Amino acid sequence: MISxxxxxxxxxxxxGDAIEILNQFDEEYFDLIFADPPYFLSNDGITCQSGxxxxxxxxxxxxxxxxxxxxxxxxxxxxxxKRILKKDGSIWxxxxxxxxxxxxxxxxxxxYKIINDIIWYKPNAPPNLSCKxxxxxxxxxxWARKTNNSKHTFNYEIMKTWNNPKDKLKNTDKQMRxxxxxxxxxxxxxxxxxxxxxxxxxxxxxIITASSNENDLxxxxxxxxxxxxxxxxxxxxxxxxxxxSKDYLDLAIKRFEDKKTASLLFSAGSD
Numbered sequence: 001m002i003s004x005x006x007x008x009x010x011x012x013x014x015x016g017d018a019i020e021i022l023n024q025f026d027e028e029y030f031d032l033i034f035a036d037p038p039y040f041l042s043n044d045g046i047t048c049q050s051g052x053x054x055x056x057x058x059x060x061x062x063x064x065x066x067x068x069x070x071x072x073x074x075x076x077x078x079x080x081x082k083r084i085l086k087k088d089g090s091i092w093x094x095x096x097x098x099x100x101x102x103x104x105x106x107x108x109x110x111x112y113k114i115i116n117d118i119i120w121y122k123p124n125a126p127p128n129l130s131c132k133x134x135x136x137x138x139x140x141x142x143w144a145r146k147t148n149n150s151k152h153t154f155n156y157e158i159m160k161t162w163n164n165p166k167d168k169l170k171n172t173d174k175q176m177r178x179x180x181x182x183x184x185x186x187x188x189x190x191x192x193x194x195x196x197x198x199x200x201x202x203x204x205x206x207i208i209t210a211s212s213n214e215n216d217l218x219x220x221x222x223x224x225x226x227x228x229x230x231x232x233x234x235x236x237x238x239x240x241x242x243x244x245s246k247d248y249l250d251l252a253i254k255r256f257e258d259k260k261t262a263s264l265l266f267s268a269g270s271d
Contacts, residue, residue, distance in 0.1 A: 022080035031216035226252025
């Protein structure tokens, strides 16, 4: 097994190609996987950021290699994830229209059972500059169990009371629905820098709380700035992450070691 790039108690990071490292883990090793893979959006276009026109390009890792090659890449990492997911484990995958439908098809092709498609609505999404289509203001997060017969974890009662954050003990009898209104990153979540596709702590908080238990082992094969690991650390889950970029792994380590970062989880919220 490849040596970790960074190792602390219940928080381990690996540097390298995700599929190569995934193939080195033992079978049925992880309880939960969260994957935020390349969206293949870096097509030399433009976008709006902080009110300014900027390039949409994020890096070589986000460039499409063409329809067939993109499908092959997704198929390979989904297949690798299924091998190392426990028999009653589940996987969450985020994406936009650029890849999420390919992922949905390949999840079924690989024998997963899709449980939910969560709409992550961004109330503070930036405007589109072309004015030729509706403004993109959401992402889809697919949740699937390993097989049709898997007995996946779902902490139903906890999520049912999530809509009343001021009184977690009070049972509101309101089921959490599949549309989540969560703002884009707060300034405090970018204190040490940011990954171009960094996810809000609140999004990972809901996902990990809903579908895992204390001491479960969670994997993020495209870990970026480490938000998944930070949430796992606060919630008492064991964590492993993989990334091809040492710069982003170093950012993840800074965020992990800054005790203030963990406190952000409790101040994060939805709209």
